Amino acid sequence: MTTGPNPQADESAWPLLPNERTWGAARLTLTLATTAAATWCYLIGESVAGYLGFIRGGLALAGGCMIGMLLVLLAAGPTCVRFGIDSVAATKPQFGSRGWVVPAALQAISIIGWNSLLIIFFAKSAVQLSVVLGIITVGTHNSALVPALTVFACAIIFTALRRGATGVSLVSNILVAHVFIGLWMLYLLVSRRWPELMAAQPANAGHNPVWNYTTGIELGIGATLSWWPYIGAMIRMAPNGRTIVLPVMLGMAAPVPLLSLIGLAGALVLKSSDPTEWLRIVGGPAYAIISLTFVTAANFGTTTAGIYASAIGLRNFSLLQHCNWTTLLGLTIAPVALVGIFIPELFFAKFGNFLALIGVAFAPLCGIQIVDYFVLRRGRIDIRAIYAAQPRQPYYYWRGINPAAMTALAAGCATYISLLNPLSYDSAALYPYLTASLPAAGAAGLTYFLGSLIVIRAGRGGYR
């Protein structure tokens, strides 16, 4: 059986061969940066603006983002890049040959949620742009345009992704310019409103400055932890670990806080993180058009990468392994399209709650993977066992599930929630000194380690 390059290899969840992993550092950086830069950055910045001023908020956010990115890279990076597999496949050694559906569900829900938000943002921005350009007038009929534009956006993404990872790269090559437009927007606001920016006070800051500062850091950590679902599908296209580190840390982690400064500055000075609102004030209608174009383009790149990562994740299900790529794309895009068509406003209103709850799980997940790979297995991963799901296979554990991983995930989530309620932001006394994500990752890792001692003693898990 030949092992030459297969042009459709990147449409499967099977391991990629070295001659199929053709993305160099530059191409990976470009794709990751385009993926990272989206309107969620404004929301992240706006969240931080509730607790911190511009400089403190920017530094806390940047520090948190880099730390969160390191956790994700250490968790999913080694296995994904060694064997050319995605994030979900990389969880099989920890969660078992059936238990991996839990991380897969987290991935699917997270990506569907984010992508739905971005597509709705795209549709709303396209409507606004059309109004500013005089193509349509303001009116109640505009609300019907959002679902129509959602379908249009999904159709464009579907068409691009029919080329697999090449489609992701192609979109990135075109849309990367929006990252620089975003930085230009930031420059505009900072240069024209600097005195107001320095004088602005956060609206929701508590009495404890340590709490406020830690919350800025926590928001940064959470922002980049949510990249776990995306990262495997991207970095597996690169040949080795050395190639991926700088693109991930600089291409993915750095743009998030940089572009979040747009939302941070806007929220502090003009009480709106949405640059389409304040750019008109700062620079006039022409600037508003540029901003709207940027927002419209930004979300395309991110959603394209997200749909791709989600489709690859679904490939891990045996029923979908041989599903036609076009059909699989349709299945992946359909939930996003349905949300945008039928419940866009409801989704917008509840989105913050949804994301807060989803974010709770990724820190523990990273803790589990880091302990498993670096401490318990010392890098010994059985690639055959990742794809062999029968009893007596190394990662079968008990009925395909590793109870140590499930217990650790629950312990990590409980630790997070005990320190910080992600919905109300009520917190425990230790939270200002620890954050919530870092102890959650640590608790999950420790629980996993202790539980695995029992698993190893029972001869399960392929540790020997």
Added chain:
Amino acid sequence: MSDPSRQELPPELEARIAAIENCAQSADFDLASWFWMILLGLVLPLLLIAAGWWV
């Protein structure tokens, strides 16, 4: 003689796994990688956080 505990995998998947098992797997993080990860993932963020607190 075939190993009864080995699951039958699709031929292409079997070929890919065999290729990886026979030294086609890539390296994870080398010394340079660890340097950059520690610098950008720990040292720099801690410096940024400290700077932000003292501003």
